[in-house]
Structure formats: structure tokens, C-alpha cells
Amino acid sequence: MNGLHFGILPTPIYGAETPYQKQLAEHRELVRAAEELGFDHMVCGQHFLGAELRYYQPVPYLTWLSSAAPTMTVVTGIILLSMANPVDMAEQVATLDVLTGGRTVFGVGLGYSEREFRAFGIDGRTKVRRFEEALSFIRDLWSGRPVNRTGRFWQVEDVLPAVQPTRPGGPPVWVGGQSEAAVRRAARLGDAWYAPPFPSHAGLAALRAAFLEERAAHGLPTDGAFPLRRELIVADTRREAEELARRRSALRYQTYRSWGLGGEHTPTATAQAGTGVGIDVEQQFIVGSPDECVDRLGALRDELGMTHFMFKAHWQGLPHADAMRQLERFGIEVLPKLCGSA
Template identity: 55%
Template sequence: MKCAILLTTIHSGASDPRVQRREHEELVQAADELGFDVMVAGQHFLGAELRYFQPVPWLAHMARFGPRLRTATGIILLPLVNPVETAEQLATLDVLSDGRAVFGVGLGYSDHEFAAFGVAPGTRVARFEESLALIRRLWSGETVNFHGRFFSVTEARPAVLPLQPGGPPVWIGGQAAGAVQRAARLGDAWYAPPFPTHDELARLRALYLRTRQEAGRPVAGEFPVRRELLIAPTRQAGLAAALERYRARYEIYRKWGLQGENTPVGAGGEQVRTDIADRFVLGPPQECAEQLDRLRTELGMTHFVYKPHWPGLPHAEAMRQLEQFGTQVMPLFAANRGGAA
């Protein structure tokens, strides 16, 4: 079982971007020293509330501060980007990380992003599937002739290729049943977001495994899971602290358009539900380790993706939580599973 640090942002466009860079550098360096295995950075565009630097150059820079860590995009909004450029960007990242890149992708949900790129939201699934197919072909090292609905390539044989044969592993994110089935059919792993409840996560994992089996694809493999986690002296204290952080972050998700199936925002985009006990891992270190161990033993989680940063939370507190996780939760979890991280 591996641990990953998510380099999410708590920084608005009004903040000094150099502060954001320094804080992420500190998080990565600490995670590397604590024994983490992966760093993850996601993608959004034109978000005034939170500043997302683009993940490929961001991860390439951060790799200087975490030289042991794999680099994972979590996630690239594949319907919005050009697959030819993306194939070469990820191949470049794979070379810079010495063959340790992961290609995390998803559909996206924000209307303002689709409008900015001139992409009709109703085409996003078709664009996603076509783009992924073309990217895999471009990573093959063979001459590519590809003529799709949205993209065409003729007699192309790119020189920019990943070090990993066939390209980095593809983690496909999403919480709707259709997204999970798509991950099972087209990806190397389903990257589970933090939005479903614990029960919904278990049902979606079963759907993923069932779909893989029906498609004749191997069911063994990586299963990266994002769960929100907060360490506190008691479960009750953890719930109170988590609620404050959760509201600030998830109101932004809601404003950007997150809603619907297996999310804390209903299909009508109403206010964020606060049933966080069903979505968080929280409490004292021992209880957090036990909850993580259940995700491993009951659902087959192979990577736990941990986010220490929250809007309104001072960076010093995020660093303290990260250190607590690395020194108090990870050793207990390792002991529970009878092995090293």
C-alpha cells in the first residue's frame, strides 16, 4: 500500500504565487522524507477562487523536492485539451521523472471551462474516449494514422515518447457509475475521488471489478483512493474541525458545477450536504490507521491519496497534519498490514 500527497491549492488569484510555490515545495519535501510514494496535481482553468497551476510543469518542478516520488496528474481534463500536445507533455514528464509518471484523466464538470474551450459538454465522453485512444497510439512508437470525429493524424511517428513502454499507466477518475465503468473498460485503474460516501465507494468499487471481469480485463492492479482525512484527539473533535474545512472547499466545488450522482451536491445544485462522517477518515491516529486498513483489506485500495491543504487552514497547520500522518498514522498502518510502506 502506497501513500500519495495531493498538491491541491488553497490560494486565490489575489495571493502571491511564489507563496503557493514555496508551500507546495515544503509539502513535497516533507512527504518525500516521510516515506510517501507519489505526488499528485490536478487541473482547472479560469478559477478565480483557487489558483491551479498546470500540472505537468508543476510536477516537473516539484520533482526536484521529492526525487523519490512518482508524478501523477490527478486529473487532466481530457475533453478540453489537445491529445497530441498532451501525449507529448506526459511523455516529457515521464522522461523527466525517469519513467515514473502516471496519467490521471477525467471528464470535467465546470460549464465555464467547457465554454472557454468551445467544447460542448454533450461531446465530452466522445472526446475523452477518442483522445485517450489517440494518445495511446502516439505512445506506441509506431507510425500513427488516426482519423476520428474530433482529431486526425496522418503518418505521424513522434520522437517524444515516454520511457515506460506503451506509456504511463492511465488512472481514470469519476464518481458516476458510467465513469467507473469507463475506467474499467479503458483505464489501468479507477482513481476514486473523495465525493462518494463510504458505502457508495464500496458499491462503485464492486461495479468496477464486475465491469473489468465482464470485459475480460484483469481485476488485479492499482486502486488509488482519495478520502478526506483529519487527525484529531477524538472523533468528535475531528468532525467539528472537518466540517469547517469541508464547507469552505466544497462550496467552491458546488459553485464550479459539481453535482449529481455520488456527490454531496444533488442534481439541482443545491447547498452542500454536511454528512461528512460518511465521507471522511478522521479521529486519533490509531482510528485513522484502522479506517485506512479497512479500505485496503475490504476494497483493495493500493494508494491512499492524502490532501493536507484546505482553504482557510494555515500552511503551518497543514504541515503539522502531514507530519502527524507520516509519523503517527503511516507506521500504525504499516504495522496493521504487517509490512513496510
């Protein structure tokens, strides 16, 4: 039985009504505690113009957070690459990689919010082409060779960038997505598929199979990293954990849907804040006692090849002290049983 890697998400749960110092202090405490408990990754995502939730931009935010937990690998989970300039992003992430001593993973995805695309003056119908071209440009800019190419959206004329990551070729690239097309794209263009928490358990297995099939069809390795998120609540009993999951997830999923999240392998029912109506805990979450959570995570490792599990303790409306207790319980009663070998 091979050990797993564990990551912590300093999740945005506040909007503009909460002083920024509170969010900073809570996230700093979270990653420090996670490092002490044996977590080895921290993950920060990206959104723009968030009113309900305040997303600080991941590259500077991870740089700052890494000073509180300097042994942890930082993961951009995810950068909305279809909205980014690849020259700017290549140098930002290369800088992050240098500042963390090579402990960086570049997680990227398309994005889904029409509000964000409009703000950047981008036609959302071009997001796949923009994403693919941007990622190709970034890999060229990290190649250590002169770059001279003209694409549909960007142009770089015969330059050898001095800003390079610590590793030849750059950090690992994890590509997010939840449709079969997105997962197959991740298989072709990325080093790993970073699975989001939205697909059902059966949906996750089907998407993992599609990823491996696409890798094999293109002669690419199938034994690499498989990082994923599943929403997880640990409690004394399964019934208690299910109730906590319904209460904690309702507002979050309502926010995602208001931003435009939808499509294949996405929860379709509208959650009613405070009730959890429409959240299929049985099909989407890992819930139960510590031993039940260990069993479920072990099955993901053994049956699907999961290598990294990304854990979220913070939820909208949940007091920080409760999130820290959930982190501590996971770190003491679940994580050690999965880290070693047997």
C-alpha cells in the first residue's frame, strides 16, 4: 500500500464585509497547522470580481502563505488560463517556482463564468483555443530555448527569456476539468488531471478511465500523478457527517451555480441555503467516521490511482474554530493511516 500526498485549501469564505486581516490570519493559521499535521501541499484557486467570496490572486497569495509553511509545495488550483496572457503567466509562475525553491505546481483550467470573460473582453466561445495556445506558449517560454512564434492570440519574436523556473521545462502542469472533453484535453496537454469535487463517485471513475484511455492512445505515461478533490466531512458517525455536509455545502454550491457553473458532471439541482436540498451527499462526498473516511480514500488510491488528496476545511458560514477542529481531526485520525506503507 503506497502512501498518499495531502494538500490543504485555504478556501475563500468571506466577501468584502469581512476585514481582510481576518481572512489572512485564518489562512495563515490553517496552513501552519496543516504543515505540522503532515500535509505537504497548499492549493489556492482563482476567480475575478467575486462579490460573495474574496479570492486573492493565487501567485502572490501563495508566495505570502509559503512563508508560514515553508516546506509545503504550492499549487495554483486553478489559474483561469483562457483569460491570461501567457507571457505574463509564464514569468509569474516561474518567479513563484524560484521563490519556493522549486516547490510549485502549475494548475490550470478554462473557467466558466461569463461575467469574468466579459470583464476581460474575451469571447467565451474561444476559451478552448485560447487555453491551448496559452499553455503551448508557456511551455515554449520555459523550454530554455529562444522563442519565435506567432499564434492566433499572441506573438513572441525571437527572445530567450531570462526568467526561468528552477526545473528544466518548468513545474508540473495539472489541468482541471469535469467534462469528458476537458479530461481528454488534460490527458493530452497536461502532466495530470486535477479532478474537481463536482462529479459523482461513478462519474469520477468514468472520467478517470477516459483520462487513462486518452493517455494510452497518445503513447503517454499512465502512471503519473492523480490529484483530486472530494468534499470530505469526518464526524463520530456517518449520520452526523452527512448532516454536516448538507449544511456546510448548500451555500457554497449555490454560489458556484450563481457564477455559471454547469454542464457535464456538475450537480444540477439548486441548493437552498441552510438546508442542503439538492446536494447528493451520498454520491458526491466522502463522509463518516475516521475509519470510514480512511476506507473511502484508500479505495480511491487503490481503485483509481489517486496520488494526492486535497482537503477543504473552510465552508461559508462555518466558524474558523470549527474548521480548525475539522482539520485537526482529519490530520490526526485519518491522514496518518494513509501516509505510510504497509
